[in-house]
Amino acid sequence: MRRVVAAMQLAQQSPARITQAFALATDVATRGGTFDPSASLFHSKQYRIVDQLGEGGMGTVYQAYDPMLERNVAIKVLKPGLPSALRHRFLAEARHGARLAHPHLARVYDLGIELDTGLDWFAMEFLQGRDLETLLQRARLRRLRLPTTLVGIVFDHVLDAMQHAHDAGLVHRDVKPANIFVSRRPGHDLVSAKLLDFGVALDRRRDRDNTDICGDPRYVAPEQILGEPNINHRADIYAAGISLFEALAGWHPMETVIGQGTQALIQAHCEGELPPLSAALPRHWSATMRARLEDVVRIACAKEASRRFDSATAMRKALKQALRPETC
Numbered sequence: 001m002r003r004v005v006a007a008m009q010l011a012q013q014s015p016a017r018i019t020q021a022f023a024l025a026t027d028v029a030t031r032g033g034t035f036d037p038s039a040s041l042f043h044s045k046q047y048r049i050v051d052q053l054g055e056g057g058m059g060t061v062y063q064a065y066d067p068m069l070e071r072n073v074a075i076k077v078l079k080p081g082l083p084s085a086l087r088h089r090f091l092a093e094a095r096h097g098a099r100l101a102h103p104h105l106a107r108v109y110d111l112g113i114e115l116d117t118g119l120d121w122f123a124m125e126f127l128q129g130r131d132l133e134t135l136l137q138r139a140r141l142r143r144l145r146l147p148t149t150l151v152g153i154v155f156d157h158v159l160d161a162m163q164h165a166h167d168a169g170l171v172h173r174d175v176k177p178a179n180i181f182v183s184r185r186p187g188h189d190l191v192s193a194k195l196l197d198f199g200v201a202l203d204r205r206r207d208r209d210n211t212d213i214c215g216d217p218r219y220v221a222p223e224q225i226l227g228e229p230n231i232n233h234r235a236d237i238y239a240a241g242i243s244l245f246e247a248l249a250g251w252h253p254m255e256t257v258i259g260q261g262t263q264a265l266i267q268a269h270c271e272g273e274l275p276p277l278s279a280a281l282p283r284h285w286s287a288t289m290r291a292r293l294e295d296v297v298r299i300a301c302a303k304e305a306s307r308r309f310d311s312a313t314a315m316r317k318a319l320k321q322a323l324r325p326e327t328c
Helices: 002-013 015-023 084-099 132-141 148-167 234-249 262-270 287-300 312-322
Strands: 048-055 059-066 071-078 108-114 119-125 180-184 191-195
Touching (some): 071 084, 084 119, 148 180, 148 312
Antiparallel strands (some): 048 059, 059 071, 108 119
């Protein structure tokens, strides 16, 4: 394991030698005789780096190839020396991703930890496409609106993934367009969406102190942004509702206060009323469709958590009903 970490550290310090550095990690030992099931099984493998996909404040993401399983993966490498809270978030994202198995959640395959160097990494499912935030930004620049069919498919998948996580006792706490990844299956016209980044997820079966404030202030529920105890799955439903409004309308429902500071956003979430979604939708859409979509967002974004949809599945069903072809 130390050789894997040393190789990754070298890779991070010298990007031009990433492939060579990861190749140093290969040390597959073969021994004769029979396998002793009471012994520890050590497994070492290499990931060949193909490309750097992006870099953020917490670390770097690479596209890599796993020659043993013959598949592409994405590898996230955490920058050393970050505060322990960020490292905890990184490890939580990996462990939650490995725990959840759902077609609309990204799977985590492997996790490497070396406390001596402070370098942590995990390998996950490689995705091709764009996050929903990027798609919305591109559409706005072109003064276009995302296709309604696309929005419907994306949120159908996201709400399905949310329900799976909630059933497992997890509250995502950071549902937003930037954490919704949209891809097109190779060789098909079918669109698929995945909910990403469970780094700040609350495990209601284990986490006793859940009053910490986290998430993007543009999307968090009132009870979450105020740090109230006993946050539950309805906080994710609120964030999904805000995200759905933005995807349908093409602009954030609180865009007039974004940029005025966190306090203004807190007040908007806790006291302000959402603008009517129906007024932001194309006039050629049927009045029934616009009214039903507005109802979905209104219920999802109720100030009181108890007035929201009981579950992500309930919101998913309501959205499907609102988008039925006969209501157009």
